[in-house]
Amino acid sequence: GAVVSQHPxxxxxxxxxxxxxxxxxxxFQATTMFWYRxxxxxxxxxxxxxxxxxxxxxxQGVEKDKFLINHxxxxxxxxxxxxxxxxxxxxYICSAQSGGGADTQYFGPGTRLTVL
Amino acid sequence: xxxxxxSPQSLIVQxxxxxxxxCAYENTAFDYFxxxxxxxxxxxxxxxxxxxxxxxxxxxxxxxxFNKSAKQFSLHIMDSQPGDSATYFCAASIRSGQNFVFGPGTRLSVLx
Numbered sequence: 664g665a666v667v668s669q670h671p672x673x674x675x676x677x678x679x680x681x682x683x684x685x686x687x688x689x690x691f692q693a694t695t696m697f698w699y700r701x702x703x704x705x706x707x708x709x710x711x712x713x714x715x716x717x718x719x720x721x722x723q724g725v726e727k728d729k730f731l732i733n734h735x736x737x738x739x740x741x742x743x744x745x746x747x748x749x750x751x752x753x754x755y756i757c758s759a760q761s762g763g764g765a766d767t768q769y770f771g772p773g774t775r776l777t778v779l
Numbered sequence: 780x781x782x783x784x785x786s787p788q789s790l791i792v793q794x795x796x797x798x799x800x801x802c803a804y805e806n807t808a809f810d811y812f813x814x815x816x817x818x819x820x821x822x823x824x825x826x827x828x829x830x831x832x833x834x835x836x837x838x839x840x841x842x843x844x845f846n847k848s849a850k851q852f853s854l855h856i857m858d859s860q861p862g863d864s865a866t867y868f869c870a871a872s873i874r875s876g877q878n879f880v881f882g883p884g885t886r887l888s889v890l891x
Contacts, residue, residue, distance in 0.1 A: 669822075697878075706868060706883045707823070756822050766811040766872060768879060770822035 666690050667759050669771035676747055677779055684742045684774045686757030692737035694762030698730070701754045701773075713740055747778040781806060783871050785882030792889050798856040800885045802869035805850065809871040813879075814843065814854050817866045826867075827854070859889045 666689040676682050686696060695714050699707040711727075713719040713734035721727045729751075731743040740759075744751055754775055758768040784803045792798045802812075810831055815823035829836045829843040829852065836843045842855040856863055869882040 667822075704884075704886075706881045709878060712878060754820075758822075767813065767825055767828065769825065770815070773820070773822045775820070 665761075665767075665769040667693075667757065667769050667771040669757055669774050671774060672772060673775045673777075675777045675779065678748055679746055681743055681745045682747055682776060684744075684755055684757075684776075686740045686742070686759070686771050688738045688759040688761075688769070691759070691761050693740075693759035694737065695760040696734055696740040697758045697760070697768060698732060698740075698742050699756045699758065701756060703754075707756065710742075744776065747776070749778045752776055752778045781880050783869060783880050783882040785869050785885055787885060788883070789886040790888070792859045792887065794859065794861060794889055794891050796859050796889075798859045798863065798887055798889070799853060800867055800869070800887070801851065801853045802871075802882050803849075803851045804871050804880075806871070806873075806880075807850070808873050809880075811872045812843070812845065812852050813870050813872075814841075815868045815870065815881075817868065817884075823868060856887075859887075861889045861891050863887060864889050 668687045670685045698710045710725045711719045711721045713732050715737050719732035734740040756773040758770045760768050813828035814826045816826045817823040827838050827841045831847050840857045845852045866884045866886050868884045870879040872879045
């Protein structure tokens, strides 16, 4: 149980284009989803927290107009990187939490974004 | 106060040995402490977690030791195997909250 999927696993795009990453909780309802960014050999950096049906809460320094997050249902959240630039190249990971007092976050497999 | 410190940064252990990774925190409001294992190019996977009402939790070869007064917790991997080679992250959160605070990670290499 508690499986989280991400799609795509890898994406290469040209500078200036937008990329959408999907995060799905497959066997539970995720009231809260989190988006992280991870640079090589570094820890996870929280970008934003989204609750189903609400606007995402972004961490300090994360541009909300650049990283658009939508949590339209209890099983799906999307991260759209708008007007991507090479410095946006990174490993993006989502996690999901079922709520109702549950503490654990279950992570997706990650998406490797490369912006040329 | 939100920081979680983790050591060592990297660890090399012989097969069959014990791997020990330590974490420390400052915020006494933290009340949930999970450990995650991450292989290269993959997302973190929950390994084991503990709450401060117990001092130790064991699941198979993995044990968390928790010292509430010292605000420290550690992961022990018994009979370490080459397949355990990965990066390990400790984390802390407040049960009534949502966000995890992650440690910087420990790269474990278990030699065959």
